[in-house]
Amino acid sequence: MTLNGIQTQSANRYNLLGELDAMIGLGVDSVRVSPQAFHTPRILALFRGRLDGTMNAAEAMSQLNRWTADTMCDGYWYGKAGMAQTASAG
Numbered sequence: 001m002t003l004n005g006i007q008t009q010s011a012n013r014y015n016l017l018g019e020l021d022a023m024i025g026l027g028v029d030s031v032r033v034s035p036q037a038f039h040t041p042r043i044l045a046l047f048r049g050r051l052d053g054t055m056n057a058a059e060a061m062s063q064l065n066r067w068t069a070d071t072m073c074d075g076y077w078y079g080k081a082g083m084a085q086t087a088s089a090g
Contacts, residue, residue: 012073013070013072014072014074015064015073015074016031017047017050018074020057024051036068038068039068042067046064072085073085
C-alpha cells in the first residue's frame with residue numbers, strides 16, 4: 001500500500017476514524033477506506049455516521065473494535081512512527 005508516496009508495510013491497520021473531526025477542520029473533504037476481509041459495509045457505516053454527526057467518535061471506535069481483531073495504528077497522523085498507536089486508535 002502507498003500512502004501519500006510513502007510505502008507502508010505493517011500488520012497493523014491504519015485507522016483515523018477517531019480523527020475525522022480534526023480532518024474536516026483541516027479542510028479534508030474525502031477519505032479512503034480500504035476494503036477489509038470482513039465487515040466492510042459496517043465499517044463504512046461507522047464513517048458515514050461520524051461524518052453525518054449521528055455517532056460520536058467513542059461509539060464508532062467501540063463498534064469498530066468489536067468487528068476487527070487487528071491492531072490499529074495512527075502514528076503518522078501524530079508525527080510518530082506509523083505503527084504507533086494512540087488512545088484514539090483503540
